[in-house]
Amino acid sequence: MPRVTFVYPDGSRRTLDVAPGQTLLRIAWDNDIGIEGACEGCLACSTCHVVVADEFFERLPSASEEEEDMLDLAYGVMPTSRLGCQVVVTEALDGLTVTLPVATNNLLED
Numbered sequence: 001m002p003r004v005t006f007v008y009p010d011g012s013r014r015t016l017d018v019a020p021g022q023t024l025l026r027i028a029w030d031n032d033i034g035i036e037g038a039c040e041g042c043l044a045c046s047t048c049h050v051v052v053a054d055e056f057f058e059r060l061p062s063a064s065e066e067e068e069d070m071l072d073l074a075y076g077v078m079p080t081s082r083l084g085c086q087v088v089v090t091e092a093l094d095g096l097t098v099t100l101p102v103a104t105n106n107l108l109e110d
Contacts, residue, residue, distance in 0.1 A: 002094040006033050006050075009102040020091055024050060024084035024098060035100065041085035043067060046074035048084035053097040060087060076101040 001017040004027060008014070018027050025048045028035035036047035043066050052060065057080040063071070067086050071077055089096065 002089050002091055002096065004089060004093070005095075005097040007097060007099040008034075009100055018089055020089055022089055024048070024087045024089065027089065028084060033100075035084055037085060039085075043070060043083070043085060046070045046083065049074040049077070049081060049101055050084045050087070050098040051076075051078045051101065052080045052082050052087070053099075054080055056093060056096050057082075059092055074101070075103045 002020055003015055004018055004024070005013050005015040006028065014031070014033060016027065016031055023041065025035055025037045025041050027033070028048075029037065035050070038047040039045040041048070049071065060082065063082060063086065067083050070083060071081055074081060084098070
């Protein structure tokens with residue numbers, strides 16, 4: 001099983017063994033990690049924004065144009081930012097570390 005570490009804004013970490021084939025958003029939801037995912041993972045918001053550790057970023061498939069558009073709306077975007085709903089964990093990502101931003105930008109709220 002691949003291992004994924006979520007780094008909270010305060011620097012604390014939570015490492016999980018996860019089944020391959022799950023998105024980072026699903027993993028976060030299933031383990032009470034504070035990622036909102038306001039659009040429920042349908043690529044219509046930026047509230048599942050995470051920052052991928054440099055050493056893993058190149059292992060990910062390139063972001064789609066739709067994901068890039070949503071990242072333009074995210075708070076605190078970095079060069080290795082991705083949407084958690086679009087990152088599917090595989091064995092090749094064993095040891096993946098992602099950092100949660102200090103805030104999200106939810107344009108879906110009334």
